Amino acid sequence: MKLTILGCYAATPRTFTNPTSQILDIKNRLFLIDCGEGTQVQLRKNKIKFSKINHVFISHLHGDHFFGLIGLISTFSLLGRNTDLHIHGPKGIKEIIMLQLRLSNSWTNYDLFFHELESTESQIIYEDDKVIVKTIPLKHRVYTNGFLFQEKIGERKLNIEAVQGFKIDSCYFQNIRNGKDILLDSGQIVENHKLSFDPVAAKSYAFCSDTSYNESIIKIIENVDVLYHESTFLQSEESLASKTLHSTAKEAATIALKANVKQLILGHYSTRYESIDLFKEEAQTIFPNVLLADDGKSFDL
Amino acid sequence: MKLTILGCYAATPRTFTNPTSQILDIKNRLFLIDCGEGTQVQLRKNKIKFSKINHVFISHLHGDHFFGLIGLISTFSLLGRNTDLHIHGPKGIKEIIMLQLRLSNSWTNYDLFFHELESTESQIIYEDDKVIVKTIPLKHRVYTNGFLFQEKIGERKLNIEAVQGFKIDSCYFQNIRNGKDILLDSGQIVENHKLSFDPVAAKSYAFCSDTSYNESIIKIIENVDVLYHESTFLQSEESLASKTLHSTAKEAATIALKANVKQLILGHYSTRYESIDLFKEEAQTIFPNVLLADDGKSFDL
Structure with a gap:
């Protein structure tokens, strides 16, 4: 799992922040x-292959x-894309995009495909053989969801040495990877853990932005490997955070602590502060x- | 009159082109x-004062x-703007902006103010004491206008030496600037041209993008000081230009010649060419x- 930040600043795009x-x-x-506006340029700058993006998740309609979504959708067309694109986002996103495509006469x-979200309960919105994505209902000035990405636990790894030692035929390998014990010709049963190693631990990532301090998300994001939580403000602007339904760095850290996450990543910084290091210092308390x-x-x- | 190009490339924003x-x-x-997308960042990079922009002219809805317009409108709000903003553009622009403001709950x-355009005839769409703006109906895949900006002829300049020589009281100065002759106490009439100089010549600028080669604009832009005319392609892609209702550099130059403009500026380049110098070379033939x-x-x- 690799996370690339294209932009992580609050409010408006600026010369050096997105x-x-x-x-x-x-x-x-x-x-x-x-x-946000400028995402397609940030994708280019970070050398992300446009054609590999098939799912877009929009947290809220600020x-x-x-x-930047309408521009990205248009650029996909200009680049000759022909694979499906799925947009997951709040109700209304379809109308915004379709109106602009219609008026610009550019289909x-x-x-x-639009998958519009309206529920205020966490729900599974995407699933394939490797990944599940769930919404994390957040508290903000408009309807907002965070997103929880969970890898599925993979197959067990074959212990080649053990398998060869028992002279097990390769036709049984997939059964071993699937966790099954093996009955040898001799009548002996070999337990799976002697023939295979545990699969790589499944990782999880939770994206929570924008939101006020909201303990009701803790049960959803409990024990995740990495939590990205917005910290628009520092505690010195706590009342502004509370008024605008944003979080402070300290509040983000409190959620991380209570949810027992392994790693917290801060973002969505207001540009009023001299250095973003201040957010880290506050959270680490x-x-x-x-x-x-x-x-x-x-x-x- | 000063023109600052924030972006002049066709199609999509890229790392180094807008x-x-x-x-x-x-x-x-x-x-x-x-x-286009990224305009607000380009305004910042070029140190243009956001608050001095009161009129936006949108040629067409590609x-x-x-x-970039919705982002700019939102940023104006975040920056605490309180002066009116006027948007002049094709019918539909209001619906696009208002839908997004409504769904993001951000007024x-x-x-x-929206001034939506539907006419296929040239019309005056803005006028104050210094400037007139007229539409230039263009031929493109959607309803499109170019814009003609004409300075109004200013006041005559006072010839201080002459005025002092005739001992004319300062209460007559505005009359002289307005072109009036002066009756002296002696009964002598002094003609205005002896008391003042011609005003600075009024400049004009025509913006024509996007458009196919279209001789019907010639009568509107005749004799302008500066014509910005799109040249998406070179003559080698003439058939593509004609199919997509764009112009080649040679076609832009032909319009400039036939309209007897003083200066042609080319832009809206396709990024398929190695160097934009090729456009200049072709036009200068x-x-x-x-x-x-x-x-x-x-x-x-």
Whole structure:
């Protein structure tokens, strides 16, 4: 799992900072999370292959999280895309995109699917053989979801030495990978754990932005490997955070602590502060494992 | 009159090129012409004062000419703008902007006026004491207008020496600037041209993008000082230009020649060519005074 931050600053795009957008690469599937203005240029700068993005997840309909989507959809067309594109986002996103395509008389030459979200309960919105994606209902000024990406537990790894020692035929290998015990010709049963190793632990990533401090998300994101949680403000602007339904770095860290996550990544910074290091310092007074998102930064999870 | 090119490349925003947008500064009024994705960042990079933009002119509803408008309108709000903003553009532009503001629950804290265009005849769409703006109906795949900006002829300049020589009281100065002759106490009439100089010649600028080769615009743009005419392609792609209702550099130059303009600026380049110098070379086989637009370039007209 690899996370690439395309943009992680609040409000408006600026000369050197970009609004929210990130690419999560899970086993070579690229998921685009949010799509602020300029996302397509950030994709180019970070050398992300446009054609590998098949699913876009939009947290909410504030401009700094979706104004780049119509441009990306149009550019996909100009690049001759022909594979399906799925947009998961709040109700209304379809109307916004379709109106602009209709008025510009420019239809896509690929199939565009909208999966509009309205539920205020966590739900599975995507699943394949490797990954499950669930919504994380957040508290913000408009209807907002975070997203929880969970790898599925993979196959067990063959212990080649043991398998050869028992002279087991290769036609049984898939059964071993699937966790089955093996009955030898001699009548002896060999337990699976003697023939295979545990699969690589399945990783999980939770994206939570934008949101006020909200303990009701803890049960959904409990024990995740990596939590990206917005921290628009510092505690010195706590009342502003509370008024605008954003979080402070300390609040983000408190959620990380209570949800027992392994790693916290902060982002969605207001540009009012001199240095983003201040966010890390504040969060670490509560929770030690804090990293700072920044535009163009990648994290191997 | 000063023209600043924020973006002048066709199709999609790229790492180092931007879609169409330009700022025309006429006597300290800033007019924004088109607003592709990333325009607000280009405004920042070029140190254009956001608050001085009160009128935006959108040529047509293809994404590379207006996808940045909703972001700019939102940013104006975040920056605390309180002066009116006027958007002049094709019918539909209001619905696109209002839908997105409504769904993001973010209203502007300034008054936003839409002046939607539907006419296929040239018309005056803006006028104040210094400037007139007229549409230039263009031929493209959707309803499109170029825009003609004409300075009004200013006041005559006082000839201080002559005025002092005739001992004319300062209360007559405005009359002299307005072109009136003066009756002296002696009964002598002094003709205005002896008391004042001709005003600075009024400049004009025509923006024509996107459009196919279209001789019907010649009568509207005749004798302008500067013509910006799209040249998406070279003659080698003439059939593609004709199919997509774009122009070649040679066609742009032919319009410049037939309209007897003083200066041609080329832009809206396809990124398929190795160098934009090729556009200038081709145009200059027809018309000598050719300049190349480029992102971040300014022209004192």
